[in-house]
Structure formats: structure tokens, C-alpha cells
């Protein structure tokens with residue numbers, strides 16, 4: 001069995017906390033078996049490295065390892081993504097498609113944010129776990145797969161079960177072994193270690209001297225709560241590495257990067273003769289830009305649905321609110337059948353596959369970079385303000401939690 005230190009080095013895991021070590025040791029021990037593992041812990045604690053360790057130390061290491069963000073896949077397509085679909089099983093299914101459970105046969109699937117799975121998908125997953133059987137969407141033929149499942153969640157699963165959002169039987173099936181990763185505030189002795197590692201990585205990346213904290217600043221950092229855990233610490237290290245001219249970071253400089261405790265507002269926003277008016281004005285501008293982009297993305301999605309779908313009336317009815325929001329000054333309804341008939345022909349070739357549909361929801365490569373930067377800034381701010389709580393941040397930003405989750409992953413926030 002490979003030693004703990006070797007594994008940590010191989011998977012880039014920093015820290016010496018006893019709970020962290022215990023979690024890694026558990027992963028090493030359970031790896032050669034086919035037992036299902038549930039990795040638990042708050043967002044940003046480093047759950048993703050555990051399934052990788054398990055896969056690479058198992059007899060499955062030469063087969064596929066697929067990591068799926070269950071929270072990032074739209075509900076309507078998740079069954080097809082996981083289990084595949086037959087040609088013609090739904091509008092837009094122009095060809096049969098293999099799902100992850102078929103592709104990963106012999107390997108490992110990591111189901112991140114498993115608590116986000118819709119109940120209908122949970123039933124399918126339970127069946128795979130019990131006897132390796134699954135059925136493609138639109139098929140009646142039972143298929144077999146041999147996949148090891150490692151799942152992760154940052155939810156309190158017992159709460160999700162009591163609210164009827166997660167099946168109890170599935171929970172017990174998934175969590176034969178549970179590996180819990182501690183939040184950063186419970187492993188204070190690792191904080192400075194991690195900061196130094198990130199500071200050195202960013203110094204290399206941005207070709208600048210490495211930043212260093214004064215002794216007092218170290219104490220401040222070690223006593224900070226880190227609601228966003230290691231992901232937040234990494235972001236702070238990056239911001240400091242890029243922004244601070246003086247490479248020795250004092251308490252005062254550091255404090256600017258730590259959202260203030262009481263209000264959870266970033267300290268840079270407030271202050272005596274601060275440019276708070278300018279800041280709030282700027283924030284409003286960003287918010288408008290952000291809303292506009294969301295409207296455009298919603299509209300793109302609706303347009304694609306219209307291009308692909310044949311039940312235009314139903315789509316129009318379902319999206320009445322959105323249409324009215326975007327075409328405020330227009331009449332109550334718009335005749336999409338007429339307005340888009342030409343486009344259907346033109347766009348059909350371009351968007352004839354569901355991956356394009358997904359792409360329509362993401363950011364275009366040629367979109368203005370500065371708007372993207374502002375979006376990131378706004379998301380970060382909102383997460384800070386809401387103490388890392390995605391539900392509240394999504395509400396504040398006016399987007400769904402699922403979209404916010406996707407953006408956090410996309411920008412590695």
C-alpha cells in the first residue's frame with residue numbers, strides 16, 4: 001500500500017490535519033474494493049480528490065474515470081446524460097447516444113453534488129447500484145454495466161431525506177462507506193501551509209515574486225472563518241498575489257481581502273471617504289449587465305427550443321413571462337411561428353445536436369472579456385455577502401441555483 005505522504009504528493013493534497021489524513025487513509029483502504037463511497041463535507045473542502053485516489057488505487061485504474069456534476073446538468077437532460085438515449089426518444093434526439101454509465105463500464109463514476117439529482121433519476125441510480133442494470137431513455141431494453149460509484153455532497157443528507165428530496169434507500173446504498181472532509185476552520189494549522197503553497201503557485205503563474213504574510217497577518221488568516229473553505233483561501237491568495245505591490249503582506253493589507261465578519265460585506269466596499277457611491281453605482285451597472293446577459297441566455301435557450309420543437313404554442317405559453325420581460329414594449333404575445341420560420345431552416349443545421357443546446361447556455365467565446373470579469377466579480381461578491389450560501393446568492397443575482405453552481409465550477413470560484 002502506498003504511503004499517505006506519497007498519495008498526498010501524487011494528488012497535490014496539502015495539509016497534515018489528523019481528520020484529513022484519516023479521510024485519505026480511508027480512501028486508500030477502501031480503493032481496492034468495489035464498495036460505494038459517499039464523500040461529505042462543505043463546499044470547497046477538496047472532496048474531488050477522494051474519488052480520484054479511489055479510482056487510481058483500484059483495479060479499475062486502466063478503465064475510464066468520469067466525474068459528473070449532477071448539479072450542473074439541466075434536469076431535463078440528466079437521465080439522457082447518465083444513461084443515454086435512443087434516436088427519436090425526444091425532440092432533438094437525432095441520434096442514439098451512450099450515457100456515462102455505459103461509457104464508464106469497468107471504471108469509476110464520480111457523482112458530485114449527488115443530492116441535486118431529481119427523484120426520477122434517483123430511482124434509476126438505485127437500480128444501477130443494486131444490480132448494475134439501466135435502461136436508456138426511450139428504450140425498453142435492459143442493459144448491464146459494471147461501474148463503481150463514488151458520490152459527493154455538501155448537503156445535510158438527513159435533512160434532504162426528511163424533506164422528501166432524497167431517497168433514503170439510495171442514501172444508504174451510496175454511503176456504505178462515508179468519508180468526511182473537515183472544513184478549513186477546523187484545520188487551522190493547515191491554513192498557512194496552504195496559503196504558502198498557493199502563493200508560490202501564483203507567483204510562478206504570474207511571474208512575480210512570492211507574497212509573504214507578516215506574523216500578525218498569519219494569525220489573522222488562521223482565525224478567519226473561511227465559509228468558502230480551501231477554494232476561498234486559494235482565491236484570496238490569487239488576489240493578493242496579483243494586486244499587492246508590496247510582497248510582504250501586513251494585517252491591514254490582508255484584511256481588505258477577508259469579507260468582514262458582521263455584515264459579510266467585503267471591506268473594500270465600505271470606508272470613510274470611500275468611493276462608496278461610485279462603487280454602488282458601478283455595482284448597479286454590473287448588475288444590469290449581468291441581468292442583460294441572463295436575459296440573452298434565456299432568450300437563446302428559448303430560441304433553440306423553438307427551433308427544435310414542434311409545439312410552438314406550448315413553448316410560447318410556458319415562456320410567456322420571459323417573452324414579456326424581454327420584449328417589454330411589445331404586445332402581450334409575439335407570433336414566433338411567423339417570426340422564426342426562416343430561422344428554423346437556417347439554425348437547424350447548426351444546432352442539430354444536444355451539445356449545442358448546452359453550449360447555448362454557456363458563455364460565448366467571443367463575448368466581451370470584461371463583462372465576464374464583472375460577472376465573476378459579482379458572483380464572488382454575492383457569495384461573500386451571503387456567507388458562501390449559494391441559494392441566497394442565486395436569489396440575489398436573479399439566477400437559478402443550478403446556473404450559479406455551473407458558473408462557480410466554470411470559473412473555479
Ligand SMILES: Nc1ncnc2c1ncn2[C@@H]1O[C@H](COP(=O)(O)OP(=O)(O)OP(=O)(O)O)[C@@H](O)[C@H]1O
Pocket residue numbers: 012013014015041042043044045046047048049112153154230231234
Ligand atoms: N488539501 C488541498 N490541497 C491543495 N489544494 C486543495 C486541497 N483541497 C482542496 N484544494 C483546492 O481547492 C479547490 C476546491 O476543491 P474541490 O473542488 O475539490 O472542493 P469540493 O469540496 O469538491 O467543493 P464543491 O462541493 O463545491 O464541489 C480546488 O481548486 C482544489 O484543488
